[in-house]
Amino acid sequence: MILQFLWLFLISNKIFDIFVMNFNFYKNMLKAERHKYIMTKLIEDQKVVTTDLALALDLSEDTIRRDLNELDSKKLLEKVYGGAVQVKEKSDNVFDIAIVAEEQKKKIVTKALSLLHDDQVIIMSGGSTNLVFAKLIPADLKATIYTYSLPIAMQLSQHPNIDLIFIGGKMQKNAMVTIGMDVIQVVSKIKADICFIGASSINIKQGLTEVGYEISIVKKAMIEASDRVVSMFASNKLNTKMPHGVCDLTQLDTIVTELDPEDERLDEYRKSGVFIL
Amino acid sequence: MILQFLWLFLISNKIFDIFVMNFNFYKNMLKAERHKYIMTKLIEDQKVVTTDLALALDLSEDTIRRDLNELDSKKLLEKVYGGAVQVKEKSDNVFDIAIVAEEQKKKIVTKALSLLHDDQVIIMSGGSTNLVFAKLIPADLKATIYTYSLPIAMQLSQHPNIDLIFIGGKMQKNAMVTIGMDVIQVVSKIKADICFIGASSINIKQGLTEVGYEISIVKKAMIEASDRVVSMFASNKLNTKMPHGVCDLTQLDTIVTELDPEDERLDEYRKSGVFIL
DNA sequence: ACAAAAACTGCAAAATCATGCATTAGTAGG
DNA sequence: CCTACTAATGCATGATTTTGCAGTTTTTGT
Known part of the structure; x- marks a missing residue:
């Protein structure tokens, strides 16, 4: 009996040592x-x-x-x-996209909602303004929408009455859009009633211009495929320029900014014949 | 002697504490x-x-x-x-996707990371398990990935070293994947090294089965296009059945669950020749 | 309307925290 | 070697936070 306790004592001493060591x-x-x-x-x-x-x-x-x-x-x-x-992890969630000046953009796109009608075939480019637009499309609108922007497709997939077609291809990862020949091929076969094009830059002489070559090509094809071309952007894009041309002002049917249509900053654009909303 | 008992008492108290802690x-x-x-x-x-x-x-x-x-x-x-x-009011932000049992899924997909190698061509189907997988793909992996799932594409677009190709087509909105002939056409032209297929249901007799017809067709094409077929799913999918067949067990190369590969619930699957990770 | 369950409020005990201060150790310069 | 300085640490104290309890109020179901 004593021996057992002694043994236990030794063992516990050992354990104690380990404890002390750890401590x-x-x-x-x-x-x-x-x-x-x-x-x-x-x-x-x-x-x-x-x-x-x-x-x-x-x-x-x-x-x-x-x-x-x-x-x-x-x-x-x-x-x-x-x-x-x-x-x-704040930005671990890829899925929350920060939209700068969302209120301003809401103001812009709200004006453009009047251009939507049932049974239209619509093409939408990427860009955060178009994303805000997608958010605000009324739930009862029945239409077919083509897009090549992941965030916009995600947004529109929540929409009950829209036939949504995503245009596949190689992803341009930072912009989260597809680009390249696959996209062009599909777009050029679409016969759309209206397309909504985000704008990197616009000015009187060159019209719409883009920072990326590939994007500019895709947008050209979009314009070609649509009866009516609408571009929405904030007024700070006015009178700026990027390397790659998309189209001149005569090919645009409507532009939408946060400004009053009669604002003098738009005077020259109005003269060129484009409708200002 | 007294000291020994005192010490034993202290030790047992410690052990007792540990018990209580676990409890x-x-x-x-x-x-x-x-x-x-x-x-x-x-x-x-x-x-x-x-x-x-x-x-x-x-x-x-x-x-x-x-x-x-x-x-x-x-x-x-x-x-x-x-x-x-x-x-x-989660419509405010479409983009945060709730993943049920994310921890379990992490455990599953972590095992599958060993199947990835540089320069592979990979096809990924949709599903939240694959989404978790996409999140955990190491940042230094260089590979080409095809997918037709919006959330997975969003996730992978954050990845610096992956060539990402999105397979376009008509969107199945609730699952946020594209479906239809356009998808089949593209998939059938891919020559992939490996594909990762989410599973709705799996059982011994019918193999993989799906709830949707269209999805089942797409998955068939994926399997056809890939040298190696991997399916990841939680064990509660085992021995369940859905209306539309995808493939039988012999066409699967590897399955991954959260169970130990030797678990008896996997016995019959192991006998069928599929490798269990 | 009434009884039971759930929720709120105020309060007190315990745990945790912030702050100021003293001590120590290490360091640079004379 | 000595001194002054700094950074790190521990301690005391008072403030803050958390938590459970008792008593009261609100909500729910019958």
């Missing part, structure tokens, strides 16, 4: 090492607890808290009451 | 973790019940209520009498 293992740790340890622990467990760390590293909780505050201010973790958790 | 697994949960747990639970079950949460987390109902109020004021959920429900 004091990190005793002479530099601050940087500690931070690394904390970050590793955080990734392992999804969280760290102040008291646990103080125990594990044999330091006062105050020091741990200071560490956590420091790491928090570096945005490496998020401090919470009792410890810290992983900083939530 | 009350969530006892030392940080508030932030709790909120995360609640939100996960909410997405899984579409609702949470105050009393259930109090029981599950071993906390008073008051605390749970305070949590729910807090999350409610952050607009992350909507508190109702007895618990909380998901905040509606």
Whole structure:
């Protein structure tokens, strides 16, 4: 009986040693090492607890808290009451697309809603203005829409009454649109009533111009395929220029900006014959 | 001697503590973790019940209520009498796709990452499991990926080293994938090294089966176009059946589930010759 | 309308945190 | 070697946050 206890005692002593080793293992740790340890622990467990760390590293909780505050201010973790958790990946979600000046764009596209009618065949290019437009298309509109923009297709796929056709091809990843010959081929076979073209730049002489060559080609094909061509953009795009031409003003039927149609900044465009909404 | 017993007592206390810790697994949960747990639970079950949460987390109902109020004021959920429900009006943001049992799916697809190599040509079908897979594809993988799923294309468009080709066609809006002859035509011309097929249902006799006819046709074409066919799914899909056949087990090269490859539930599948990861 | 369940309010105990201050260790310069 | 300086750490103190409980109010179902 005694022997059993003695044995247990020895065993427990061993365990105790291990404990002590673990406790004091990190005793002479530099601050940087500690931070690394904390970050590793955080990734392992999804969280760290102040008291646990103080125990594990044999330091006062105050020091741990200071560490956590420091790491928090570096945005490496998020401090919470009792410890810290992983900083939530803000842009991990590819799917939330930030739209700059969304209110302004809403104002623009709302005007263009009057151009929509049931049973139209519509082509939409990419761009955040067109995305806002897609959001605001009335739920009861019945139409066929072609697009080659992923975000716009995502948006329109929520729409109950729209026949949606995505134009496939090689993805231009930053703009999230397809480009290339496959796109041109499909677009050139469409007979659309109306197309909505985002604009990088517009001016009197060159008309619509684009920053990318491939996009400019696709837009040319869109215009060719549509009876009516509408371009929506904010007024800061007026009188600017990009390397690749898309079409001149005579090929545009309607432009839509946030300005009053009678605004003097649009005078020259109005003279060229394009309808201003 | 007394000391020995004292020591034993301390040790047993420690062991006891560990037991208690395991028993009350969530006892030392940080508030932030709790909120995360609640939100996960909410997405899984579409609702949470105050009393259930109090029981599950071993906390008073008051605390749970305070949590729910807090999350409610952050607009992350909507508190109702007895618990909380998901905040509606998700039409505001089409783009955040809720993935049920994301952790389980991560476990599955992580196994499949070993099948990826540089310079492969890959076809990916739709489905949330494949979406999780797309998220976890290493940033340094250089490959060409074909897909006809909007969310997967969105996800992969963030990937710097992947040539991404979207297969266009008519959109099946609820699944956010393209379907139809256009898709078949493109797929049948691809010569892919490997394809990853989501599964609605799988069983020994019929193999892969699908709920939609069109999808089943597309998947047939995918299999035809690929040297190697991989299907990833959770084990609850095992031994279920849908109306439209895709392929039998002999046409599958690899299946991946969250189960251990030696699990007895996979015995019959293993016998059929398919490799189980 | 009434009883039971759920929710809210105020309160107190406990845990956690921020701050100021003293101590220590390491370091650079004379 | 000594001194002054700085950074890091621990401790004391008071503030803040969290949590459960008791009592009251609101909601729900019958």
